[in-house]
Amino acid sequence: MTVKKVTVVAGEDAAPEAMESSVELLDKMGLGIEWIWPLVGNEATARGLPPFPEEARAQIDAADATFFGATSGPTVPVLFYLRWGKETYANVRPTRWIPGFRSSLAKPQGIDLVIIRENLEDAYVLIEGEVADLAPLNLTSLTTQKKAHELGEGKFAVKIITRKRSEEVLRFGFDLARRRKAEGFPGKITVSAKWNMLFQTDGLFVTVARELSPEYPDISLETLIVDDFAHRLVSNPHSFDVVVLPNLYGDILSDAAAGLAGGLGLAASGCYGRDYAYFESVHGTAPDIAGKGIINPTASLLSAVLMLDYLGYSQASKSLREAIETVYREGRKLTPDQGGKSSTREFCAAVWGKLK
Numbered sequence: 001m002t003v004k005k006v007t008v009v010a011g012e013d014a015a016p017e018a019m020e021s022s023v024e025l026l027d028k029m030g031l032g033i034e035w036i037w038p039l040v041g042n043e044a045t046a047r048g049l050p051p052f053p054e055e056a057r058a059q060i061d062a063a064d065a066t067f068f069g070a071t072s073g074p075t076v077p078v079l080f081y082l083r084w085g086k087e088t089y090a091n092v093r094p095t096r097w098i099p100g101f102r103s104s105l106a107k108p109q110g111i112d113l114v115i116i117r118e119n120l121e122d123a124y125v126l127i128e129g130e131v132a133d134l135a136p137l138n139l140t141s142l143t144t145q146k147k148a149h150e151l152g153e154g155k156f157a158v159k160i161i162t163r164k165r166s167e168e169v170l171r172f173g174f175d176l177a178r179r180r181k182a183e184g185f186p187g188k189i190t191v192s193a194k195w196n197m198l199f200q201t202d203g204l205f206v207t208v209a210r211e212l213s214p215e216y217p218d219i220s221l222e223t224l225i226v227d228d229f230a231h232r233l234v235s236n237p238h239s240f241d242v243v244v245l246p247n248l249y250g251d252i253l254s255d256a257a258a259g260l261a262g263g264l265g266l267a268a269s270g271c272y273g274r275d276y277a278y279f280e281s282v283h284g285t286a287p288d289i290a291g292k293g294i295i296n297p298t299a300s301l302l303s304a305v306l307m308l309d310y311l312g313y314s315q316a317s318k319s320l321r322e323a324i325e326t327v328y329r330e331g332r333k334l335t336p337d338q339g340g341k342s343s344t345r346e347f348c349a350a351v352w353g354k355l356k
């Protein structure tokens with residue numbers, strides 16, 4: 001196999017503590033991956049460079065994937081490039097309970113679902129402004145029957161759902177449900193949005209799902225209004241297999257799903273485009289525990305499990321996942337968020353102990 005190159009962007013606050021320990025462990029696995037640490041964020045500005053220098057961008061472009069920590073601001077331009085520059089449209093966030101995960105549920109056994117969040121549009125096109133500036137458009141609000149610009153002093157945000165992006169991410173969902181079905185999952189995709197209010201935008205999203213459905217006769221399509229989905233996610237998470245959501249709902253509800261399984265310290269994600277992918281934990285930079293050496297690296301390591309699979313190291317991916325699961329099953333070397341007393345490094349050493 002040719003040597004794979006991975007750019008690592010550790011991020012800020014406590015995130016680098018999780019990332020450095022994770023990369024150290026991954027490196028010890030001896031896969032021959034070349035790890036490249038571009039100079040970005042605070043380290044770049046401290047040397048008089050912009051936060052996202054051209055060289056860093058070239059390194060990301062030349063890599064097979066990027067492993068990203070979490071950002072509180074300085075590395076946001078990198079994240080924006082990875083997402084919108086590389087058009088990584090499908091944000092895949094698995095929620096799988098394994099014994100030892102500190103879940104809030106009495107019966108978390110068997111929770112194994114994947115939320116796919118459309119990653120590029122919806123409210124995240126970030127077009128906001130003054131309500132008064134809407135005057136030239138002469139828009140009428142369907143609910144108030146008033147002109148949009150006459151609703152009062154305030155701000156607006158634009159929500160855009162395109163057919164192209166909806167089709168891309170929904171197809172990704174159908175294909176994933178099919179691959180999981182081959183592994184014994186039920187072969188079901190749930191598509192959820194608020195089309196009973198947002199007839200046009202969310203309406204388009206669900207329409208595209210229904211249009212694609214006949215191409216996947218082996219996969220059953222369930223469509224749920226998003227408030228109903230939120231309720232079922234909490235009351236019966238076991239009923240879901242693959243779920244596809246527009247960006248904003250997906251952002252919020254995948255964090256909720258992470259909470260069900262045992263918290264943000266455990267939640268991984270991979271963002272996939274047509275020819276690039278990056279992998280990052282769902283959590284933020286955990287500033288409250290920065291410098292303490294106790295951030296749970298499980299989210300980073302489980303993101304690395306997805307990354308190894310993407311890069312073609314499927315056996316190593318499986319071994320790493322199993323090693324993490326064993327450490328949780330034994331429950332002796334867990335970080336404080338999971339009720340343990342171990343440090344980030346001690347947890348990684350325990351995982352390495354199971355891999356050797």
Ligand code: ATP
Nearest residue numbers: 264265283284285286287288289295296297299337
């Ligand atoms: P963002 O808005 O960027 O998602 P946030 O400040 O809302 O960030 P986090 O940084 O994820 O959220 O932190 C929320 C809480 O969860 C904090 O108390 C933090 O310490 C905790 N937390 C997050 N990730 C981890 C982790 N990997 N290990 C332990 N605790 C974590």
